[in-house]
Ligand code: NAD
């Protein structure tokens with residue numbers, strides 16, 4: 001029986017994780033669930049999964065959740081608040097696996113706490129690796145933790161790698177990683193047509209159902225940019241080892257090319273319960289609730305090169321990765337602020353890359369060898385992004 005903490009249990013990945021857990025009550029037990037402010041949703045989850053702990057982002061939401069649980073006669077669940085609470089439930093001795101599914105930089109410290117406590121980290125929160133890749137990987141190694149990718153592409157790559165992952169791609173005879181991208185809802189739009197797109201249009205992804213932040217990231221293709229950086233750290237690859245391939249059907253979730261000319265791919269229906277179940281059960285397999293792929297329905301698969309002119313966020317991500325140091329943390333922070341402003345209709349869709357590029361040009365890049373330095377770069381980038389946005393609106 002494995003004890004699991006689900007960070008971000010009320011989100012898209014969190015809900016899919018609980019769905020897989022509910023299919024295997026003899027294998028997994030929920031120890032803790034956490035959410036930002038969605039009190040009603042987490043209380044309903046607590047009643048179904050009977051965890052030992054709930055963590056809410058602030059004291060107010062925690063009091064509310066506690067109040068409702070008490071009213072309903074549920075008194076044995078400890079309700080905590082804030083980052084300290086998240087770090088605690090990521091490192092409890094009875095927790096074996098931590099699903100890191102908080103969106104954005106807020107997920108960094110609790111995911112890192114799981115790494116430090118030597119847990120199996122099921123990593124959906126790609127922003128943690130984008131911000132602090134080297135530190136994160138070092139903590140995983142130093143503390144005997146395991147890092148299993150939940151992001152569907154990285155999970156696919158992991159499945160296509162040799163069983164024993166070595167230090168470098170060349171040691172494994174891998175010549176290239178082919179990272180697939182759906183291209184998002186605006187794949188075929190011209191720049192002119194992108195001028196007036198709305199948040200709801202950006203969030204209507206053709207193949208995947210996801211939270212709003214990652215949906216906008218898919219529409220700008222920043223999601224793919226963040227994933228290139230994520231792949232760099234997960235597989236110790238360089239930017240040049242990773243080729244983005246636009247594959248609109250989202251049936252192949254990524255590929256690995258070997259020096260003998262072989263290309264291995266992982267295929268499946270676009271449903272996150274597959275990578276979640278894979279990472280939970282690894283090296284075994286369990287049922288996930290996902291229907292088998294009907295290969296005849298798929299019929300054909302398309303592949304095209306990405307367009308860096310229409311999707312400048314992808315170019316900015318590659319440039320950041322080349323620059324290294326705190327540059328990717330700055331990219332991530334500026335993106336979070338710009339996406340938020342777009343979702344609140346403060347800036348237009350095409351302003352998102354403009355804000356990010358302007359922040360990248362303003363913030364000095366330094367070596368990212370300490371968490372404090374990364375958090376400092378993150379807050380500086382956020383402040384400058386907000387200034388840039390208010391300048392745009394003046
Ligand atoms: P979501 O918005 O649906 O859910 C986010 C979760 O984090 C919620 O439970 C929310 O309450 C919690 N949260 C948000 N802000 C918080 C804060 N400040 N403090 C504490 N908790 C907070 O997002 P999602 O789509 O489930 O994505 C989660 C992560 O997984 C992201 O990093 C995303 O990039 C990654 N991911 C998602 C998918 C997908 O299919 N949804 C696929 C690959 C990777």
Ligand code: MG
Nearest residue numbers: 151152153227
């Ligand atoms: Mg992905």
